[in-house]
Amino acid sequence: TAPVSSTLELSTLKINADRLNGTIHETATFGAALRFGPGPTETGMARLALDDNDALVRQYFVKEAKELGCKVTVDQLGNIFAVRPGRRAGAPTAMGSHLDTQPTGGRYDGILGVLSGLEVLRTIHEANLTTEFPIAVIDWTNEEGARFPKSVVSSGVWAGELELEEAWSLADINDPSKTMKSELARIGFLGETPCSYEAMPLGAHFELHIEQGPILEQSSKLVGVVLGAQAYRWYTVDVYGRDCHTGSTPFGARSDAMLCAAQCIVASNKLAKEFGALASTGILTLEPGSTNVCPSHVRFSLDIRHPSTAELHRLCDALQEEMTRIGSKECEIGCKVRTTLDRDSAAAVFHDDAIIAVRASAASATSADKIEEMYSGAAHDSCPVSMRVPTAMIFVPSKDGVSHNPVEYTSPEECALGAQVLLHAVLNYDKM
């Protein structure tokens, strides 16, 4: 392979937009979920972490990467590292994101980042270039936390933020007999390489992602240079009351777990607004689940986000107190409210050098008035990874700001622009 010969040759290097978009839509057959009913869509995806479709897209990714001369390593959490050698040995400059989706996801969240990384490899390979340092594309396992309910979990273990055993033992929320570890083994992606930044060091991490919000679209921008991401916590809240007959039990004699849970959820919304935060409940189950029985047990999820880690903690403390108060005072004869912290992620601050590489790349790919410097509302694999290596992200617009929804859409031109910025961010960093 010829070394990179001149800056001219490098700066004119272009990703292949048709090939990228073709790959996005062809691999969408692995987990396509057509949804009819409210908002029929042809673009829905349900590729839950480590299910059969995730296995298929992983096999595709491994095969394609090997054909491009990559060495592929799978670690103990099924994270796939496809590394293309550089002129020098050393830690690779990586492009990572995730191939799993929400149960009602779209074709772009996470997927764009990994497949754009593959497109960057294809572009560099086709041009017969050798970078200074190795470059890598990474598929991080179970970013979504939809099936195994801890988000950004495998990049979190890699970064030393979470324990391997904790991730391995996460159970499928619909089938507790299946764990992350058993499903990794079942689909053939339980690797032997330790999941850690020491065993699998990276030189830098770049992630192209759809914005998943309305900021770029509303300001008519095309590229977000992402400087960091907000802090978040996930809780499971259990409310315990007492089963009782709905017809014969006066309000004053009830310990109604559902009424208590409802008040707690409303309180989370009210407090979050006061703090300039977000609070959401996406899972709620109750027992026994009968029209004429007040439930004795309600379990719900709470997802709380704030740009500042310290403010997030203050809000969570205040909410905890308020929910305890609601349990003891507001629900007739009282309920017990127990919260369990499932995920605790500090605000991420990305690295100047990586941001500079993205900024320069964006400036060479589009006009200055199309670029926005911004923070991420969502969490990403780049958040834990940024604790260990220089990291930055690139955003492209989400139509109507919609994501975690089958109608999620980013145009082929916007996807291609994002991949182009990713390519040159990596090449810029390689020379830094």
Ligand code: GLV
């Ligand atoms: C990750 O998908 C998040 O919940 O932000």
Ligand code: MN
């Ligand atoms: Mn994502």
Ligand code: MN
């Ligand atoms: Mn997502």
Ligand code: MN
């Ligand atoms: Mn995400």
